Amino acid sequence: MEGVYRVAILGSGPAGLSAAARAARRGMSHVLLEKTDRLSDTIFRYQRGKHIMATPTQLVLRSDIGFEAGKRETILDRWNSETGGHKVNVAYRAEAASVAGSRGDFTITLTDGRVLKAETVVLAIGTQGNPNVMTVPGSDLKHIQYTLDDPTEYVDEHIVVVGGGDAGIENALGLIADQAQGNTVTLLNKSMDFARAKEANVKALTDAAAAGRITILAGSSPARVDPGFITIDTPEGQQSIRCDRIIARMGSAPPRKFVEAMGVAFTSADRDAFPRLSPTFETTAPGIYVIGALAGYPLIKHCMNQGYDVIEFITGNLGLKPADEPILEAKLAALPGGQSVAEWLEFLRTRIEILNGLSTLQMREFLLDSSVRVCAPDEVIFQRNSIGSSMFGIAAGSVKVEVNPKNRRETVPIGQGSIFGEVGLISGRRRGATIRAAEPCILLEMPRTASLRLMAQNKDARETVNRITTERQMLQIFGSGLTKEDIVEVLTSAELMQVKAEDAIINEGEEGYDIFIIRSGSMTIEKEIGGKTVFLNYVPAGSYVGEMALIDGGRRTATVRAAIRSEVVRLDGDLFRRLLARKPELEAKMREDMRSRKQINSYIEEQKDRFSGVVDLYSSVADFLVDQGIGEATDVLLIDETLCVGCDNCEKACADVHDGLSRLDREAGRTYANLHVPTSCRHCEHPYCMTDCPPNAIRRGADGEVFIDETCIGCGNCQRNCPYGVIRMDSPPPQKPGLLSWFLFGAGPGPGEPDLEWKTKAKKKHGEKPKVAIKCDMCAGIDGGPACVRACPTGAAIRVSPEDFLTVTRVRGES
């Protein structure tokens, strides 16, 4: 290794290889440093036979080395032979320990003491250097590993894979690929859905789970590792399972110290931040370039394109446009002013707050998924109740929200830099209000998946979205003419907390007067009466708790506990008191809210003296309902079995108003104290069915109903994901003869869902429609409301939402 190289490339992954190949083709003096004895070690260490995808599909590949989707072996063979063909100068077993110097004169010292000189340095070292490690008690145990070379090595083991990214999913699928291996595999995913993973992987995983070959624990994370078993935090509480081996694939962070030592600055102090880069991939240390995963680009195609580009830039070809330039140009063509793509990207990035922390390169990718809109004043951006799950950022101008559907003039402005439509990200609800442009504006429309990925990857974006959501939620919950300015002070104290199922956020008798807003999930309120825990109330998402101690002073009067895993925002009590002092209307409103809650408390206290059985029943029935998923329901069908005569008219009515298929099974389901929860949709606050719907056909309607629209492709994912078993896959039967011809002439099967025999015959005659997913839609669009309740002859069938399900238990307690 003599002389000074024009460029030294660190790392022989897709990015480094592509750069080296380009340098070789251009005849530049170069060296490719690889710390192992083979090219592209990360990909080499993928599982044997792993299928490697070539996403994003719309991106054109520009590299001297070829790549298309295929098996790991095929791709590696191709790279090896093409690297040889280009006569790339590779130095194996050459791991850089330090890089010193400046442009034109870098000294690279290797770990084995060798030294070499280069004019420029390209860092293509990826992020695999240091995978994120487990930090729970027992994480130092030997049976935890962070890679999986050959899944066929393990036989008859109980294996837990931690991580719902592609690596984790692929490892898990590899371990169960051959059933003869007899592995029992459980996959832990921290979030409820698999936003980070490729769709095809998620599909294969859910299929395997449906076939019972793997267990998925969503919303779960390890709590403690012991030899032989692992303790897991799940949304339902802690659970211990047998475990002989843990494979943790929880992503990785850049080998930051090594890079920072060269004088390279990062975008922020976060663990997952990336180096700050110029559009030519140059870092803040002149002469040092960063490409590939370390630059924030984990996808092979991106990496290879950057390898090509960076060499072109180094040779002085600064006019080179990125490979995705034409696509972005087309996207940005609608914008006025004729600026370049780079200028527009910078414009959007600096103007829209949540994008501030992104690098130029990340912006490029983000924009590939997103689209820009130019709106004239008064142009409708979206209508209230329309379907849409994308989020918007305002790059220029401002919009107005029509807060009162009856009066178009009543509007609230949202200014430049902010976002709107963020509620769609959280629960797939319909648009809550119509939004129009207030002045000419430039908007960036970000699809739900892209936004979720952004929030998962970028802490600043996540925090900004959370802050804005909290602010809007506060204004909505408290109303009382509060303005954004009023709550600025309180919001500085806002702290988003994750609460595990059954954990308490407020304990009876403790000091404290902070206010809690329930962002997602739900809470139960309990009180110790005579040594027994008595259930007082149930608080759904979108409410607040803690006002009693705040307003009346004194200690906490009851315990507030999470019914399911929840997210709450804690607001400082002192700051809130100051807000109350300034805003008497707010205090009046909160006192009013408090009064109704105190009524329930006093009802319980009163009944307790008179007849404890009533309170016990009330408390236990309420517990039962929470167990049955009412904690996350927004509307649920209950059947009072002291009134139900079993006529099944509810099922018949349901079938008759819904294409001849009933969406409820009256008899099935749990019963407690004659209160029956039939198999029927609870319209969950965070619907499990929505987590993985390929055509995005499951949505939430104006009345909160979760429904499946006609774009359903019948894949059955929702049916598998629903923990309550309320979705059926079936094909709607042909139209049956009218009631009169049935009554008078016995034609057809009569009211209700036709029997199987009739259906089979009729389908033969009229042709069969494809199977689709079918579930309760709360009879949306049918005047009069749910047919099951209207058609109940005795009043046994009732629909309740969490706000009033306690009334049911109370009525029952009294009767």
Place this chain on the structure above:
Amino acid sequence: MARAPRKGKRSNAQVHVGFLRHAGYRWAWVGLALSIAAAVGYVLADVHPRPNGGSWYGYTLGTIGALLIVWLTALGIRKRVITKGDWSLKAWVSAHVYLGIALVAIATLHSGLQFGWNIHTLAYALMILVVLSGVYGIIAYAGLPKALSNNRRETTQKQMVETIRSLDRQLNDAAQPLNQRQAAAVRLSLEKSKVGGGFFRRLSTRPMDCGTRRALRKLKGLIRRASESERAAIGNVTALLDRKSAALLQLRKHLRIRTLLGAWLAIHVPASIALLMALTAHIVSVFIYW
């Protein structure tokens, strides 16, 4: 608790009351008022020579009664035609019950207590039959659902049948080591444990000829002469038969309650149709022989 008000029409838990107590007994009061008004009118109306269906007051009550009967039978249609709109079958049933009972007062006053062996009295008798069967229905609806719920606990009818089938399969396997006579006893259970059938069979929960009971009795006798290995097998079979007995009892109780809940309709509905026909004949004949 603060929460944004929910938009759109929906039922709420405040209406969680049965059909009898619907809307604060509204239809009970209407029925009572109708009956009292009819009675007061009966006393006050000055009809000659005596109260009679053919007097002006008789015609008035007759018209009200006939219209009521037609409306009451319309419940059968209401129940089956799920149209749009803010109606509830519970309200209809509530009105059906109380106005149906009030009909007895109206029709009786309409008759002027003149009975004979004629089409008019036949219509009256059919009406009483319909009302009485209906009253039984109310009693059944008030008490039996709870028993039905307590008996089935959380199992569905389908699951009950499935349980018995799966026990049968287990019995078949468990009976393999038995000799011919012992196996014949088990076969009794497999082949002769009928559930359901005619009306009276459905009412009995422990029929004497139940194959499973007979099998248990027989095996009890046979066990004394059985060999050591056969005894163990008989022990297994007996345990399964006991479980099957319990499962049969649950299913039979389920069917019995469902039969009791539905049986009255077998009188109520045909009698209503007969009543409509008799009523037509009654009205036509009255007008022809005026």
